[in-house]
Amino acid sequence: MADPVPGQSPFRDARSPEEEPAPHALLGPVTGLLGTWAGGGDGGYPTLDGDFAYRQQVTFSHDGRPFLHYEARAWLVDADGTPLRPSARETGWWRLQPDGHVEALITQPTGVAELLTGRAGSGSADLVSGQVALTPTAKHVDASRRRYTLTDADTLDFHHDLQAVGQPMQRHLSARLHRTPAP
Numbered sequence: 001m002a003d004p005v006p007g008q009s010p011f012r013d014a015r016s017p018e019e020e021p022a023p024h025a026l027l028g029p030v031t032g033l034l035g036t037w038a039g040g041g042d043g044g045y046p047t048l049d050g051d052f053a054y055r056q057q058v059t060f061s062h063d064g065r066p067f068l069h070y071e072a073r074a075w076l077v078d079a080d081g082t083p084l085r086p087s088a089r090e091t092g093w094w095r096l097q098p099d100g101h102v103e104a105l106i107t108q109p110t111g112v113a114e115l116l117t118g119r120a121g122s123g124s125a126d127l128v129s130g131q132v133a134l135t136p137t138a139k140h141v142d143a144s145r146r147r148y149t150l151t152d153a154d155t156l157d158f159h160h161d162l163q164a165v166g167q168p169m170q171r172h173l174s175a176r177l178h179r180t181p182a183p
């Protein structure tokens, strides 16, 4: 059978629970995350010269199977919000298991690949890295923890703790993101 649009997958990703395909039942604890989010936050780490402000866009989508596709990109901004330069990017997969258990795989262009486990439900998700794989030239990352909290249906708070470059686990980032209208 020919593809409906030559060269494109006939199976589309959905960014909201109302779109086709319907979300798999196991996505129940995370359907509130579906969509594209944008907002800003700040971060720092003891090894850095100072704190920084950033903005970020995050998308969660699915194709009807029991996993989310996750994609995030961030850029640094000055005190007025003017973009300074591209910063962290990452992409990955959140595999939903029964009872809201989550297994996530997230990779970054800095040579870091994280395997995380945790739970999602009641408007939040809490993931802790079990394993971190590093390419030969990557900065040394031991572990990370990510918490996503829907403070209301259209507001997503994000906190990221990091154990890296010889430092104990501590805050690297926090941000508040807002749901953006569907394209």
Ligand code: HEM
Residues within 6 Å of the ligand: 043, 045, 047, 048, 052, 054, 056, 074, 075, 076, 087, 088, 108, 112, 114, 139, 140, 141, 144, 162, 164, 165, 172, 173
């Ligand atoms: C919104 C996402 C993120 C932003 C905006 C961000 C921003 C930054 C900035 C500005 C720096 C200082 C170096 C530079 O100027 O580029 C930095 C360093 C670093 N970040 Fe992030 N980061 C993000 C996510 C992450 C993640 C997900 C990880 C790892 C799991 C990570 C691990 C590190 C490490 C290891 C360093 C180096 C620290 C050092 O060498 O002293 N970052 N980050």
